Amino acid sequence: MIPFNKPYLSGRETRYIEEAVRMGKISGDGAFTRRCHSFFEQQLGFHKTLMTTSGTAALEMAALLLNIQPGDEVIMPSFTFVSTANAFVMRGAKVVFADSTAENPNLAVAQLEALITPRTRAIVPVHYAGIACDMEAIMHLAQKHNLQVVEDAAHAIDSYYKDQPLGSIGHLAAFSFHETKNIISGEGGLLAINDTAFTQRAEIIWEKGTNRSAFFRGEVDKYTWVDIGSSFLPSDIIAAFLFAQLENLRDIQQRRKHLWQEYATRLAPLGKLGVGLPTLPEYATNNGHMFYLVCRSLQERTALIARLRACQVLAVFHYQPLHQSPYYRAKHDGRALPWAEHYADCLVRLPLFYELEAPQQAMIIEEVLTFYSAIV
Template sequence: MTPAVPIPFNKPYLSGNETTYIEEAVRSGKISGDGLFTKRCHQFFEQQYGFQKALLTTSCTDALEMAAILLNLQPGDEVIVPSYTFVSTANAFVLRGAKIVFADSTALNPNLDVSTLEALITPRTRAIVPVHYAGIACDMQAIQALATRYNLIVVEDAAQAIDSYYRGQPLGSFGQLAAFSFHETKNIISGEGGMLAINDPRFATRAEIIREKGTNRPLFFRGEVDKYGWVDIGSSFLPSDIIAAFLWAQLESLDRIQAQRKALWQSYFTQLAPLRKIGVGLPMLPDYASNNGHMFYLTCTSLAERTALISYLKARQILPIFHYQSLHQSQFYASNHDGRVLPWADFYTDCLVRLPMYYELSTEQQQRVIGAVLAFYEKR
């Protein structure tokens, strides 16, 4: 019997023009940051999604760190962040001396529970950082209402949310600032890479300066100053134009990539729907949110069940993964947490499992995954 071909969790998709554009960038003689392809990408995001200013970065982490610098945080300032998220969401603000106040997730999905936010706001609160988990929108209308009432900045962590919407408006266009990821596991990729979207003009010029090591070099190149120098704090957050060239090839194929990922997501959802009768959770979209096909996950009924499911699938050459660990219980930050129990963050930590999801996942491969998941639960 021929062994089954392994099905990985992720496989980066190449549209076909990546190496062509990289070669074009190299031949242009300008492969450092802010070259031809970087400018094309900036223009695309600003026109396609209405971001007031887009700045490519070397990662989503860097975009978040730029946002934290722009907030002028002082030690003791507080930033509200979901506990169930990647460490960069919190770490960017910890690096500026902020205290992280963790919000719990909802029973509906891993996004932060907006109903709990007002109780977390104090006179030291400076910002709310909603994370659009799996590309599914947080309730931005409610978050913005709170932010307006208490004069807070909203920084959207839209790492997984490219081409996803809240009531028809693109995610990343609500907060004063928003961070995106183009890591190889995302819908649109450049290997590593990210972007800061700036929707408040008071941050635009300073963001350019921070991104260019704290110098006003971008203003010099536009002829707005006669020389450039060190005018602020910053770092080297801008990517090579080679990375932007790769990203541009992906953006040209955005519609095709999105259509395929959404079709895969829908196939998972339809065929695994019977599992809900035995308590297994499937992704749930609020009526205000769209689906960008970023990931497909299940929530098991216990950590033991999830462990058994992952082992069962791995034995059949299928690689699922679990996801984040609750940050309020992390080794690094648990001692700084205020002691509140965050049951839903811990539930997703223990019970959420992500299934293989990538553009080239074939119908046959997906049926193997679906069949194995259903078989696991039939045996139980």
Template sequence: MSFAIPFNKPYFSGHETRYIEQAVRSGKISGDGLFTQRVHAYFEQQLGFGRALLTTSCTDALEMAALLLDIRPGDEVLMPSFTFVSAANAFVLRGAKVIFIDSTPLNPNLDAGALAALVTPRTRAIVPVHYAGIACDMDTVLAVARQHQVAVVEDAAHAIDSYHHGRPLGSLGQLGTFSFHETKNIIAGEGGLLAINDPKYGARAEIIREKGTSRSAFFRGEVAKYSWVDVGSSFLPSDIIAAYLWAQLENLADIQQRRRAIWQRYAHALAPLAAHGVGLPQLPAYATNNGHLFYLVCRSLAERTALIAELRHHGIMAVFHYVPLHSSPYYHPQHDGRALPWADHYGNCLVRLPLFYELTAAEQDHVAGVVLQFYQTY
């Protein structure tokens, strides 16, 4: 079924194909070409990350993080249940046991207050996920991590240009990961980035990203030949992907201004839903809004199903989000049995509304109007 108003429409600035052509004509379209270098410099110089390495996806960035932390069988990693499977898979692939944390009543982010009680001598990392680009309670996360000497890997897949007490998300933990999937604010079709904020991981990250070899050092003239020196894989993307991404980064301010304006328009139009007991996105005092997505939290699964069907009837594509990982077919048998009611609640009740750069005011009014009319009668 085609929709008059899709959930997402990839943004195209107009310079992407020109930069891709430049990359092709340069004769260097494999990894770490000119546009990759520009992207790295942007994240390091403009956003203040210690080291930035472009990857083929946020999934790959997370898998690099697990390798860098030397995660092994029997290690434990704490993360929210209400998140994408990549966050867990990266560590499960290394043999770790994932300990899932419930969400908060305020928003789907992990309940940082529950972390300390779940840390054991086997805990190696905490993976806060900044859902919808809204910061987790990083003061508490970092305090627990320091007290117990465990690493923090920020999953900032949603969170470019979003901040915690003025610091960019992805820069607070030892490692941070980003996504440039076509549903994100800044896109490359696919693509991701690993932010390395602890310099002790920098040299090894470069090796892991290049199949476990010293290839990057060889091309800089630092070693006479490159060889296999560590574990790794091919995590670096083509410079064609970086060329598309560079055009997006050049327009970051404009993209963000537009997305935030759309988000605020939804927030104003749909504010009356609070009187019906429908949840709206909440920003803690320490967080900023990057306009990544706008969601509602319905009162029941049946209500959400009916709302999505009503929107579909009017040509509008709205979608739910994650099935909580603790209840997934794969990991439920390995979960420790703790109830995670808020994760279940968001899994059953959260619905995401269309939000993309080209969404017009008239289209947005139509979406909001259908939602408000639905709640007049439901």
């Protein structure tokens, strides 16, 4: 079976893990954590970064930093992973779902202003498949209505809006290093803090609500509980694994982009049949995170996945729309979100990972083309 995903070892992961163990500190905020922070801040230009145990944890930190309270409203797409919503629902927020666009699953910016009320506190754009939302328009709305923007950049490492790295534009941003992402540590995430007003408190929340980090820098004579927080920082073993990946970011990205482009080129004829392929707005770049097709119906997608599985290829569908979920259906305001539902029914993700071999990819492409040639 050709898997949908396969975690990739770039070469030094186990060596760095051993090095972390020999240094005698494998809890949080060790030497490799600091190396990762420096990489993100110096190479990608984030003001301040804090590694977390997951992308979910980074979003939860963002909700705490924004002081989200019961009854506050937070706007986000319905077509996203449940963590995007959970982080704010856990603080008592009412999530207001926006639809996706016809061009791609990103949120429809044109709908946003109509969803803003006096209770709206934040907008959470999700850069689906590493393709940028229209951040200039989103930030303009946020400034106009005095809102905060939290970029869900879980898919978006090394992807750009114009010349700005995704995750560096909103007030805060969350990244994921889950094993299905481009750069991985098994589980793991990162909070990027771009608004300096959040810097000091983010560090306190990260350290269980204490000023421990300031104590170790010699800024206070003892550390104590000064705010709410939790244990968001990961083991330095996770950071050691991640740092080895970061050292090979260029190579990993070059390979993934090559595979993505091969799919895009060979499968382009399907567009003439009405099958959707990833589209890049003029302001966006492609980071090779995923390649997907948008089938013409749920039945067609089901048949395509079954055909590929019969050929020993694991292709998968993606999110179910959160506004229709058993948990949130009764809380949704009842608006129809047709594009979110369309992607939930019709989007299929093809295998894309570093070690996918050219003959394997060629076979996947051929099977997809053969499937469509038989049903035209």
